[in-house]
Amino acid sequence: MHIPDGYLSPSTCAVTYAVALPFWFVATRRLKRDLNTKLVPLVSVVSAFCFVIMMFNLPLPGGTTGHAVGMGIAAILLGPWAAIVAISLALLIQALFFGDGGLTTFGANSLNMAIIGSFAAYGIYTLLAGRSAVTSWRRVIAAGIAGYLAINVAALAAAIEFGVQPMLFHDATGAPLYAPYPLSVAVPAMLGGHLAFAGLAEMLLTAGIVAFLQRSDPSLLERRLPADGRAGFSVRGLALIVGILMVASPLGLLAAGTAWGEWGAEDFADPAARAAIAGASLNAPPPAAVPQGLQHLSSVWTAPFPDYAPAFLKSEALGYMLSAFMGVGLIILAYLALSALFSLGRPRNGQHA
Amino acid sequence: MARRLAYALQAEDIAAEPGYLQRRDPRFKTAAMLVLIVSVAWAHQLASVWSFVLLGAVLAVASRVPLRRMALQAVLPVLAFTGLIALPALFLVPGPALATLPLTGWVVTEPGLRSGLLLVGRAEASAGLALLLVLTTAWPQVIRALGALGVPAPITAMLTMTQRYIFSFLQSAADMQEAHHSRIMAPMTGAARRRMIASAAGVLFTRSLDMGQNVHEAMIARGYRGQSLSLATWRSRPADWLLLGCAVALLAAVIGLHL
Numbered sequence: 001m002h003i004p005d006g007y008l009s010p011s012t013c014a015v016t017y018a019v020a021l022p023f024w025f026v027a028t029r030r031l032k033r034d035l036n037t038k039l040v041p042l043v044s045v046v047s048a049f050c051f052v053i054m055m056f057n058l059p060l061p062g063g064t065t066g067h068a069v070g071m072g073i074a075a076i077l078l079g080p081w082a083a084i085v086a087i088s089l090a091l092l093i094q095a096l097f098f099g100d101g102g103l104t105t106f107g108a109n110s111l112n113m114a115i116i117g118s119f120a121a122y123g124i125y126t127l128l129a130g131r132s133a134v135t136s137w138r139r140v141i142a143a144g145i146a147g148y149l150a151i152n153v154a155a156l157a158a159a160i161e162f163g164v165q166p167m168l169f170h171d172a173t174g175a176p177l178y179a180p181y182p183l184s185v186a187v188p189a190m191l192g193g194h195l196a197f198a199g200l201a202e203m204l205l206t207a208g209i210v211a212f213l214q215r216s217d218p219s220l221l222e223r224r225l226p227a228d229g230r231a232g233f234s235v236r237g238l239a240l241i242v243g244i245l246m247v248a249s250p251l252g253l254l255a256a257g258t259a260w261g262e263w264g265a266e267d268f269a270d271p272a273a274r275a276a277i278a279g280a281s282l283n284a285p286p287p288a289a290v291p292q293g294l295q296h297l298s299s300v301w302t303a304p305f306p307d308y309a310p311a312f313l314k315s316e317a318l319g320y321m322l323s324a325f326m327g328v329g330l331i332i333l334a335y336l337a338l339s340a341l342f343s344l345g346r347p348r349n350g351q352h353a
Numbered sequence: 354m355a356r357r358l359a360y361a362l363q364a365e366d367i368a369a370e371p372g373y374l375q376r377r378d379p380r381f382k383t384a385a386m387l388v389l390i391v392s393v394a395w396a397h398q399l400a401s402v403w404s405f406v407l408l409g410a411v412l413a414v415a416s417r418v419p420l421r422r423m424a425l426q427a428v429l430p431v432l433a434f435t436g437l438i439a440l441p442a443l444f445l446v447p448g449p450a451l452a453t454l455p456l457t458g459w460v461v462t463e464p465g466l467r468s469g470l471l472l473v474g475r476a477e478a479s480a481g482l483a484l485l486l487v488l489t490t491a492w493p494q495v496i497r498a499l500g501a502l503g504v505p506a507p508i509t510a511m512l513t514m515t516q517r518y519i520f521s522f523l524q525s526a527a528d529m530q531e532a533h534h535s536r537i538m539a540p541m542t543g544a545a546r547r548r549m550i551a552s553a554a555g556v557l558f559t560r561s562l563d564m565g566q567n568v569h570e571a572m573i574a575r576g577y578r579g580q581s582l583s584l585a586t587w588r589s590r591p592a593d594w595l596l597l598g599c600a601v602a603l604l605a606a607v608i609g610l611h612l
Contacts, residue, residue, distance in 0.1 A: 028505075
């Protein structure tokens, strides 16, 4: 899971740093605001705890051992924002002084484990634990599932970062310059190990610590660092994430071929498209002619920007981005229109029928 | 855990040696090493990537860092990890055949071999250069140098304290393990060991929060108001500028000449 130097291209590293930077900024600002002088000592010791946790080797069913990352327990006990800072610091120390993970890939490792992992663990735990009592078994099970899924989500993110390397960065002979395996190899290889071993270690440790704290000091499961008292998604936070996703939308151009089942009527007449359809359908050849229903219905509506490519734009990437902006804008407009419609019949605050 | 503690203590001894890198200003040395690691990531040619491995070895010798130590802590672990990952690439990356393995009949392709050597070379060079930095510089100085290079003060303060408490917690964890081992009469089952480790981690978390609270109160008592000041005064020399200049020139050459 700790990506070493040399596996990701400089541009991938730069992108992961750029994505991680706003999260680090917001997390430290929130912690600084709420903890003030406590920020340095408290986050430092928790970060040291996260570091040490990563060195606990757990015996797993089947005779092997594995170590957890601690993202699950950090997010549950501290909340996602404090966990982001604590785990990122632990990862930086590991990269700088212990050679676990690279310095150029520190942004990617933090993005996967500290940011994606923490939010995934916190979200899943909150969802599954609900309003159950602090000492209930439901909390232990929720913590275990949150740890297991969070580390696998983080592994999936790392696998995607590995998997896009050979598509984007290769020399004239086709030799990959960085991680050499495509998504079809990187994703199953990464997830296999994490679903079978590392995920179990994270699950057992997270659930085990929650169960231990239920017996020894349940108050720790109730309180959270003040910065996470309002750990729900704020409108600004959501807007930031949506903004990043919109700017990153041209990544969709990297996908080769067409999505299965999303073929157009014209694809059935194009030999290259027919070959792609057959290749994606276990070599079953597509029908010789366009299916009648598809032919009829495909002419009912013509999209203004077919394939996310407005006719007036030459750049595919810009077309993708513009489509993303327009799509999000239309959704917001639809939401505002529906909100206005539903609020028409409701009395306003302070007004009584 | 014991191995990590031992490595950290040995690093302090090596950092005190009068070698080439030890005599450099930590700010310039840290910047130069980071620039070299970025250069390695940018290099595209096999020869240039492996030249950085050689450069690391030359710097190690000049800095009186035992090559055995470099091999044990960087070369061999990277070879074991990255080598294993790169191995299937020899056969999986499509391209012209280079050789066929006897018995299995697996075909080694030219792009596969090239890709594997690039990956291993990059990982070796980067790990070697990063290790050289932390072996030839006292760890608190590395963190202070990061502050001089623009990392915000609260982050460097947290890094300094985290680094200090890691060893304290590692010691606590090792003590807990020893205390537990001294009280059991027979090997534990897997489930019992899992319970023991989870309990130890829980205790460690409780202790870390208590320690954070105590340290905060002690800092406030000594006048801490949320800002950290460093008393370190560094003076750069021409040799420091030369080291950084060479590193930047290498990066420029790698990018400009597509090395």
